[in-house]
Amino acid sequence: MYTTRPAAFDYHRPTSVDEAVALLSQLDDARPLAGGHSLLPAMKLRWSTPSALVDIGRIPGLDAIEADGDGLRIGALATHASVAASELVASRAPALADAAAMIGDRQVRNRGTIGGSLAHSDPGADYPTVVAALGARIAIAGSGGTRDVAAAGFFTGLFATALQPGELVTAVRVPAVPGSAYVKHKHPASGYAVVGAAAAVTADGTKLVIGGVTGVPVDVPVGPASPDGIPAAVRGALTNVIGDTYASAEYRTHLATVLARRALAKASGRAG
Numbered sequence: 001m002y003t004t005r006p007a008a009f010d011y012h013r014p015t016s017v018d019e020a021v022a023l024l025s026q027l028d029d030a031r032p033l034a035g036g037h038s039l040l041p042a043m044k045l046r047w048s049t050p051s052a053l054v055d056i057g058r059i060p061g062l063d064a065i066e067a068d069g070d071g072l073r074i075g076a077l078a079t080h081a082s083v084a085a086s087e088l089v090a091s092r093a094p095a096l097a098d099a100a101a102m103i104g105d106r107q108v109r110n111r112g113t114i115g116g117s118l119a120h121s122d123p124g125a126d127y128p129t130v131v132a133a134l135g136a137r138i139a140i141a142g143s144g145g146t147r148d149v150a151a152a153g154f155f156t157g158l159f160a161t162a163l164q165p166g167e168l169v170t171a172v173r174v175p176a177v178p179g180s181a182y183v184k185h186k187h188p189a190s191g192y193a194v195v196g197a198a199a200a201v202t203a204d205g206t207k208l209v210i211g212g213v214t215g216v217p218v219d220v221p222v223g224p225a226s227p228d229g230i231p232a233a234v235r236g237a238l239t240n241v242i243g244d245t246y247a248s249a250e251y252r253t254h255l256a257t258v259l260a261r262r263a264l265a266k267a268s269g270r271a272g
């Protein structure tokens with residue numbers, strides 16, 4: 001049966017991370033609710049039928065964007081709009097600001113959160129590609145305590161992450177990479193990335209990550225390759241490329257080679 005109404009669920013609104021984590025561990029089949037821009041559409045289509053929602057949206061302080069040494073600490077509830085508008089993000093990790101400003105439309109950017117986007121791990125989402133390129137770490141709280149996971153190991157598959165049931169993303173810690181950039185080819189209706197490319201240029205080397213093509217962000221070893229060698233490096237790194245009604249696997253691969261060069265050029269320009 002087709003429906004646009006979610007199945008019945010209980011609703012809880014904790015006021016602290018500890019309370020949220022306790023609820024998630026006590027309740028059967030409970031899910032955190034943040035901006036609701038991915039979860040609620042899935043519930044309305046009954047792709048997702050949690051018995052309870054734990055609305056973390058009013059937990060004080062979880063939306064803070066602050067300096068963390070030379071880098072950044074971005075709270076899980078920071079909206080895409082606030083990441084896009086943050087001068088701290090623009091100066092320390094401009095690839096994140098690039099991504100945030102290009103997500104969906106104004107409504108989505110005003111409600112959607114960085115923690116929700118990372119936890120959802122949509123193959124067309126923008127942040128996963130960027131946090132992987134920047135070498136960020138995802139801070140997690142659960143009933144067993146807190147831990148943090150390197151972004152590169154956090155995304156484990158299509159809509160799958162290293163989060164255990166009942167765990168919450170609480171923040172993202174991002175090192176300062178002023179020489180970083182993100183570019184994407186948008187789906188014209190939703191804005192999701194058909195393909196995205198993030199590049200980070202530091203004194204230690206260059207990192208290139210491609211998103212939207214296989215379900216998880218893909219690291220492309222660029223080494224000292226000249227710009228002419230980039231397309232071959234990208235093609236070599238991409239396997240099991242998604243082909244769907246938006247773009248064939250061949251077209252996605254081609255886009256990835258083009259966007260890789262653009263992201264690297266933009267990041268190098270910013271690195272000075």
Ligand code: FAD
Pocket residue numbers: 031032033034035036037038039040041056076102103104105108111112113114115116117118119120122124125126127163167168169170190191192193
């Ligand atoms: P929710 O919808 O509340 O939650 C999503 C999932 O994450 C749920 O499973 C929820 O239980 C879980 N969750 C939420 N927060 C946490 C947490 N802190 N810890 C653990 N689990 C958590 N995204 C892009 O990247 N690029 C786009 O161009 C884009 N375009 C969009 C266009 C439209 C029309 C729409 C509706 C969405 C679009 N999105 C896009 C997705 C948008 O960015 C979502 O807001 C985001 O993916 C999910 O964030 P949220 O805060 O809304 O999470």
